[in-house]
Amino acid sequence: MAALAVSAARSIRKEVVNPRWWSGAYDVIDTSRFIIDGKGKVCKSDLLPTSWLGQEIQEKYDDVGVLHLQNTGLVDMADQRTLARIIMGEETEYEGGANPRGRAEGLANVYDIGAPLMADLHYHHEMTYKSHSVTSLGFLCKHAVTTRPGVGWSFVSDSVQAHDYIMQTELGQKLKEKGLCFLRRMTDAEDKHMLDRNKQGSVYNHWQQSWMTSCPQEAEARANAQGLQVEWLDDKEDGRIMQTRYYKSAFEYISFLDRNIMVTSIADDGEWFDSWPGIMDIPQEKRPLEMLFGDNEPFTLEEKQLWTDIYGMFGIPITWKPGDVAVVCNMRFAHGRPGIELLPGEKRELGVMLGPFYERMETREDKW
Ligand SMILES: [Fe+2]
Numbered sequence: 001m002a003a004l005a006v007s008a009a010r011s012i013r014k015e016v017v018n019p020r021w022w023s024g025a026y027d028v029i030d031t032s033r034f035i036i037d038g039k040g041k042v043c044k045s046d047l048l049p050t051s052w053l054g055q056e057i058q059e060k061y062d063d064v065g066v067l068h069l070q071n072t073g074l075v076d077m078a079d080q081r082t083l084a085r086i087i088m089g090e091e092t093e094y095e096g097g098a099n100p101r102g103r104a105e106g107l108a109n110v111y112d113i114g115a116p117l118m119a120d121l122h123y124h125h126e127m128t129y130k131s132h133s134v135t136s137l138g139f140l141c142k143h144a145v146t147t148r149p150g151v152g153w154s155f156v157s158d159s160v161q162a163h164d165y166i167m168q169t170e171l172g173q174k175l176k177e178k179g180l181c182f183l184r185r186m187t188d189a190e191d192k193h194m195l196d197r198n199k200q201g202s203v204y205n206h207w208q209q210s211w212m213t214s215c216p217q218e219a220e221a222r223a224n225a226q227g228l229q230v231e232w233l234d235d236k237e238d239g240r241i242m243q244t245r246y247y248k249s250a251f252e253y254i255s256f257l258d259r260n261i262m263v264t265s266i267a268d269d270g271e272w273f274d275s276w277p278g279i280m281d282i283p284q285e286k287r288p289l290e291m292l293f294g295d296n297e298p299f300t301l302e303e304k305q306l307w308t309d310i311y312g313m314f315g316i317p318i319t320w321k322p323g324d325v326a327v328v329c330n331m332r333f334a335h336g337r338p339g340i341e342l343l344p345g346e347k348r349e350l351g352v353m354l355g356p357f358y359e360r361m362e363t364r365e366d367k368w
Contacts, residue, residue, distance in 0.1 A: 017271045017304045019122055021155045021338055022315030028158055029316060034064045038072040038323075047082045054086045057327075061087045065332035066156055066316075072323040077140050077351055080325045081110055084138035087327045088355040092134050104351030110140065111352045116339075119276040123157050123311035123336040124267030128360065129182035130246055131227040136355030137328045137335065143347035144320035145340075152340050152348040154318040154326070156333040157311040163251070163261040166310050167368075171303050175250040175262070176368075179294030182246040182268050185233075186210055186288065193239030202278035204288040207242040216242070238286070247294055253364040254331050260363040263331055265311055266291065266304045275339050311336075320350070330358065 022028075036056055038046075046053040053069075061067040067087065074080055085091070091109040104110045115121055127133045145152040166172035187194055189206035197203045211219035219242065220230045228244040235241050252263040266272075270287040273279040279287065292298055299307075311334055318326050328335055340348055 015301060016274050017122075017266060017301065017308050019120055019308050019336070019338070020312040021336070022317060023313060026316070028161065028314050029064060029066075034060055034066045035068045035070060036060065037070055038074075040071050040073040042069075042072040042074055042079075042083075042323075044079075047079060047086075049086045053083070057083065058087060061327055061329075065329035067325075067327045068318055069325040070319075070321060072325065074323040077104065077107060077110065077142055080140040080323065081107060081138070081351075081353065083325050084140065084327050084353055088136050088138050088353060090356055091138075092354040092357055104140075104142070104349070107351065109353060111354075113350060113352060116277055117348065118339045118341060120274065120339045121336045122267040122272060122308065123155070123265050123315070123334040125159070125263045125265070125334050126330050126354070128252070128263045128330075129184070129248070129268045131248075131360050133358045133360055134330050134354045134356065135358045137330055138353030138355070139318070139324075139326040139328070140351040140353070141320045141322055141324040141326075141349075142351060143349040144322055144324070145342065145346050145348050146321055148343075149319075150317075151342075151346075152320060152337075154320065154335060154337045154350075155315045156318060156328055156335050158314040158316070159261050159263060159311075159332055159334055160257065161314040162310050162334070165313065166262055166307070169306065169310075171306055172262075174293065174303075175264075178297070180248055180250050180264060181292040181294055181296060182244075182248065183290040183292065184228075184244045184246075184288060185286070185290075186242045186244075187238055188240040188242070190214070191239035193235075193237065197238065202282060204273075204276075204279055235286075248360065249362040251363045252331060253361055253367055257332070258367065260367045261331070265334055266299070266307055267336070269299070269304065271304060320348075330355065 048054055057067050104112050126137055186205055186207035189208045207219050208214050211222045213219050223230050223244050228246045231243045233241040233243050250262055250264040251260045253260050268289050269291040270284040272289055273287050
C-alpha cells in the first residue's frame with residue numbers, strides 16, 4: 001500500500017528510525033465517530049455553530065478528539081477556517097515554534113505547514129517541548145492528490161491507546177521515571193557563518209525568527225518565560241548558537257480524560273531531519289533538535305524505533321480532498337505524515353490553525 005511505502009532516502013540508510021504510519025486497517029477508532037460527509041453541499045448557513053453541521057462537528061469532536069469533515073464543496077479557505085473555529089475558538093499566534101511558518105492564502109492565523117513536502121514528519125504533539133502548547137490544531141485542505149491513494153495523506157495517532165501500550169514496556173517505565181530533556185539549537189540570522197549555510201539550504205530556524213525579535217536579551221527573556229534554560233554557544237562552523245534546554249515529563253495529565261497520557265515522541269529529536277533536504281546531511285550532534293532522557297541519558301536507536309512503532313500501531317489516515325477540514329485535539333492525538341513526492345501537475349497544500357494556548361501541567365501521581 002502506498003501509505004506504507006518507505007521513502008527512497010530512508011530505504012538505503014540503516015541507522016535511522018523508520019516510521020510506519022498505520023497498520024493499514026481502520027480499526028483504531030470507528031470512522032463513523034469522527035468523519036462527516038458534507039455531500040459536496042456545505043453552504044454559508046452551515047457555517048454557523050447553531051447549524052446541523054456546526055452541531056455535528058462539535059459533537060463528534062467532543063466525543064473522540066478528532067474530526068474530519070470531508071467533501072464540503074468549499075473552495076474558499078476562509079469558509080473552512082470558519083468551520084474549524086466552531087470547534088477551536090480563538091486561535092493562537094505562532095511564536096517560539098520549532099520551525100518557521102508563513103501565512104497560507106494570506107489569511108490571519110492560518111499558516112503554511114513550514115516543512116518540506118518530501119520530509120517525513122514523525123508523529124508529534126505540537127509544541128509539547130515547552131510549557132506553552134496548544135489545545136487543538138486545525139488543518140484546511142486547499143489542494144490534494146486524489147488520484148494516487150496514500151500520497152499526501154496525513155495521519156493521527158490515538159495517544160490514549162499508544163500510552164496504554166508503551167506503559168507495558170521498559171521504555172514507557174523509563175520515560176515515566178526519568179522524564180525528558182528537550183534540547184534546541186537555533187542559528188543566528190545575522191552571523192556571517194550563516195552565509196554558506198543559507199546558500200546550501202541547510203538552515204532550519206534562526207532564533208530571531210523563532211522568538212520574533214532581533215534582540216538576544218529579549219529572545220532569552222521570552223524563552224525563559226516559557227521555562228527554557230538558555231545557553232549562547234560559539235560554534236566554529238556555525239557561529240553564534242542559541243541553545244535551549246527544557247526538562248519536562250513525557251506525559252501530561254489531561255483533565256477531560258482524567259488521566260495521564262503520553263504527549264511526546266521522537267519528533268523532537270534529530271531524527272526529525274532524517275529526510276529533510278539540506279539538514280539530513282548535518283551530523284546528529286549539530287542538528288537543531290535533540291532529545292535525551294531527563295537525566296541526560298541518550299536514547300538508543302531501538303528505543304526510538306519502538307516509540308515510533310507504537311504511535312504507528314494506533315495511526316489513522318486523514319485522506320485529503322480540497323475543501324476538507326480536520327480538527328485534532330493536540331493532547332489526545334499525535335499527528336504526522338510521510339514525505340510526499342508530487343508528479344508534474346500535482347499539488348498538495350494544507351493551511352494550519354493553532355487552537356488556544358495550553359499550559360502544560362505535567363502528570364498527577366494518582367492518575368497513572
Ligand atoms: Fe505539527
